[in-house]
Amino acid sequence: MRALESLDADRIEAEVGEIARAAHRAARSLAQADGATKNTALQAAARAIRDHCEAILAANGKDVAAAKGLSPAMSDRLRLDEARIEAMATGLEEIARLPDPVGRVLASWTRPNGLEIARIAVPIGVIGIIYESRPNVTSDAGGLCLKSGNAAILRAGSESFHSSSAIMDALEVGLREAGLPAAAIQLIPTRERAAVGAMLRMDSEIDLIVPRGGRRLIERVKEESRIPVFAHLDGVCHVYVHGRANLEMAREVLFNAKMRRPGICGAAETLLIDRAIAEPGLPRLLDPLIEAGCELRGDEAARAVDGRLRPAREEDWSTEYLDAILSVRVVEGLGEAIDHVNDYGSHHTDSIITEDADAAERFLREVESGIVMHNCSTQFADGGEFGMGAEIGISTGKLHARGPVGAEQLTTYQYRVRGRGQVRP
Amino acid sequence: MRALESLDADRIEAEVGEIARAAHRAARSLAQADGATKNTALQAAARAIRDHCEAILAANGKDVAAAKGLSPAMSDRLRLDEARIEAMATGLEEIARLPDPVGRVLASWTRPNGLEIARIAVPIGVIGIIYESRPNVTSDAGGLCLKSGNAAILRAGSESFHSSSAIMDALEVGLREAGLPAAAIQLIPTRERAAVGAMLRMDSEIDLIVPRGGRRLIERVKEESRIPVFAHLDGVCHVYVHGRANLEMAREVLFNAKMRRPGICGAAETLLIDRAIAEPGLPRLLDPLIEAGCELRGDEAARAVDGRLRPAREEDWSTEYLDAILSVRVVEGLGEAIDHVNDYGSHHTDSIITEDADAAERFLREVESGIVMHNCSTQFADGGEFGMGAEIGISTGKLHARGPVGAEQLTTYQYRVRGRGQVRP
Numbered sequence: 133m134r135a136l137e138s139l140d141a142d143r144i145e146a147e148v149g150e151i152a153r154a155a156h157r158a159a160r161s162l163a164q165a166d167g168a169t170k171n172t173a174l175q176a177a178a179r180a181i182r183d184h185c186e187a188i189l190a191a192n193g194k195d196v197a198a199a200k201g202l203s204p205a206m207s208d209r210l211r212l213d214e215a216r217i218e219a220m221a222t223g224l225e226e227i228a229r230l231p232d233p234v235g236r237v238l239a240s241w242t243r244p245n246g247l248e249i250a251r252i253a254v255p256i257g258v259i260g261i262i263y264e265s266r267p268n269v270t271s272d273a274g275g276l277c278l279k280s281g282n283a284a285i286l287r288a289g290s291e292s293f294h295s296s297s298a299i300m301d302a303l304e305v306g307l308r309e310a311g312l313p314a315a316a317i318q319l320i321p322t323r324e325r326a327a328v329g330a331m332l333r334m335d336s337e338i339d340l341i342v343p344r345g346g347r348r349l350i351e352r353v354k355e356e357s358r359i360p361v362f363a364h365l366d367g368v369c370h371v372y373v374h375g376r377a378n379l380e381m382a383r384e385v386l387f388n389a390k391m392r393r394p395g396i397c398g399a400a401e402t403l404l405i406d407r408a409i410a411e412p413g414l415p416r417l418l419d420p421l422i423e424a425g426c427e428l429r430g431d432e433a434a435r436a437v438d439g440r441l442r443p444a445r446e447e448d449w450s451t452e453y454l455d456a457i458l459s460v461r462v463v464e465g466l467g468e469a470i471d472h473v474n475d476y477g478s479h480h481t482d483s484i485i486t487e488d489a490d491a492a493e494r495f496l497r498e499v500e501s502g503i504v505m506h507n508c509s510t511q512f513a514d515g516g517e518f519g520m521g522a523e524i525g526i527s528t529g530k531l532h533a534r535g536p537v538g539a540e541q542l543t544t545y546q547y548r549v550r551g552r553g554q555v556r557p
Numbered sequence: 558m559r560a561l562e563s564l565d566a567d568r569i570e571a572e573v574g575e576i577a578r579a580a581h582r583a584a585r586s587l588a589q590a591d592g593a594t595k596n597t598a599l600q601a602a603a604r605a606i607r608d609h610c611e612a613i614l615a616a617n618g619k620d621v622a623a624a625k626g627l628s629p630a631m632s633d634r635l636r637l638d639e640a641r642i643e644a645m646a647t648g649l650e651e652i653a654r655l656p657d658p659v660g661r662v663l664a665s666w667t668r669p670n671g672l673e674i675a676r677i678a679v680p681i682g683v684i685g686i687i688y689e690s691r692p693n694v695t696s697d698a699g700g701l702c703l704k705s706g707n708a709a710i711l712r713a714g715s716e717s718f719h720s721s722s723a724i725m726d727a728l729e730v731g732l733r734e735a736g737l738p739a740a741a742i743q744l745i746p747t748r749e750r751a752a753v754g755a756m757l758r759m760d761s762e763i764d765l766i767v768p769r770g771g772r773r774l775i776e777r778v779k780e781e782s783r784i785p786v787f788a789h790l791d792g793v794c795h796v797y798v799h800g801r802a803n804l805e806m807a808r809e810v811l812f813n814a815k816m817r818r819p820g821i822c823g824a825a826e827t828l829l830i831d832r833a834i835a836e837p838g839l840p841r842l843l844d845p846l847i848e849a850g851c852e853l854r855g856d857e858a859a860r861a862v863d864g865r866l867r868p869a870r871e872e873d874w875s876t877e878y879l880d881a882i883l884s885v886r887v888v889e890g891l892g893e894a895i896d897h898v899n900d901y902g903s904h905h906t907d908s909i910i911t912e913d914a915d916a917a918e919r920f921l922r923e924v925e926s927g928i929v930m931h932n933c934s935t936q937f938a939d940g941g942e943f944g945m946g947a948e949i950g951i952s953t954g955k956l957h958a959r960g961p962v963g964a965e966q967l968t969t970y971q972y973r974v975r976g977r978g979q980v981r982p
Binding site: 160163164241243247249254256257339340360378381384385387388389392474492496497498500501502503504505506507508509511512514517518519530531532534535544545546547548549550551552553554555556 | 585588589666668672674679681682764765785803806809810812813814817899917921922923925926927928929930931932933934936937939942943944955956957959960969970971972973974975976977978979980981
């Protein structure tokens, strides 16, 4: 594909505008594509990703060589190998196997006057995805948008630009083989940051923005966008160990929720524990975390029970560490725990551990988060784990989509009304 | 209720902030209120509206006396009489009879690892409604928000301030009788326009804004709001008379779609007609409109067939007249009609008249509007006519809610996940 470098702002605005208008046109024909055609494109793209493995690795080598000063975590996300490329291909094949989310009859009824009303799932239109160092987002997001009948405009982070371009080439093969418009998935062909601002202003052409990356990117997108955004700024997730918890279960779930992968948004950041079981429960819960090198920061009551904790400060309760650090607070009971989660959490994912069914139901009902859990690990907050196939991200917003955003959540609806000449009295 | 007049901007910002925070707190307990409690409040409010009829009429008299320079249409909307007050009361009783939209199980499934996942309807939170001269919006919007478990902040137009305050007093009686927090429905106690700007900045406390009023209000709200907005800016609705239409049916539907109430958003503004039947079909379709005093503006082809039409200009195709005016265009067939609707329409409501089922299905599938219709009048675009009970408005946006926005559309969802100690591998 073309690569545009060092363009002035007007030129970038014009280029992005052209891409957005092409996407808008492509979205119309994509919305009418049947499931088989979209799946043909996805399967052909998967084959092309395997066929282009060498080229993708070479492009990724360029990106990795050029990427100086990335954190180890970002550098790891940027790097591709054969296994990760194969995972992209199988990811597209899995998306192909999902049911077609377009055309589903969400509801239908007949009015007394004979009007037949149906609410039908239709694509949203044009979706802009803005992401940082993960080149696999190119195929995941492109594939999910295609499956849901939406045109995609991908804005890869500058550090993954060559890798994303090489993956885009494979997606284009898929579109071509299925006879779908090339503009159904487009990659913004410049690394200039001004392209992001230009996308966020295209509210006549782009219907939805999905940012994927660090807090700074999400904040900028939310601040600047004239277009609705699906995102999560933070994942301040809680595990609440209730007074009637099975402590052995709590120990395993807490360890998994924190340490399985501390850097994902569904990782727990705060442990709340009822005073009634804090002694001797808390040290038993924390032993495996300390052994695994997790840093612990507690309030006074927690530190009184377990001297191994450093003092927590007020900001700890609303901090997403994305690291092997856990804040710990002793609460008086269910009500205080629910208030803490609602006040300090980020409405992402929160779990109660208890054998008390009534307490669990109250927690599930009163905690306001997109995902609330009973007796399981917060790290299940994931579209794949929910059985939705791939996800384009997780939303902590309140409207349209909450929790994992998969192909179904990338559709909206339309009312289709069938009559026999009815007029309104 | 308190009335604040001539406040400075800082004071208004502080007052609105206090109201918004109170609403946020009220929303938490309202979200947990059961259906019976909410219905008790709605029924008691209906009774109080009847009991306060005199006071509401007196307050309305003050508003009407003070309202100079309103258009006849706005003046009519402002004026209350006993029948309109009774309609508000029965409206609240109808809302009480609707099923509780909160707590519905939207989907549920079990994963291979035994996790049980359910998607449950929950309230959105705090909804701000900004409206102009219709005092009945106070009870309609307040009632719908209450039913759906959301706290409402009502900002009545200055010209309806006394009427709305009197209606608000009745709603407060209902909240009190049901033991619900008074802040569940609040009216902004100032007529200062700065209060609107202050509301639109409260994105930490207010989750959704619904503007109801003229184009200028909607444009301002969409432009300024930091909060998601459900609204329709325009209702440029089409009736397309296909070559295989039953002309008698088309004549009746078109007349109703235009003339039943030309000033509502679901009124037709443009007639598209296939060239194949324009002669002699068009004059027959237009006769009743001309007799009723409707002004007609046609493209060249339409004027060639029917000399009674004035020439239409380019801007006519995207103008919402809200009046007895209709633009008329001759098209070559279905594809051109669909393109015209998608390019010039406002994605509100569009209807095809045809006996050809395939043509109808293609129109329903390819027209991108929130409501698409076959063989019926566009004036059915209404929550009541859809059987949804009351509506808070009609949305032409693409996300969350499209078409009539009723109690169901004022909910969002939450995932509730139940496990037995599962951890993620």
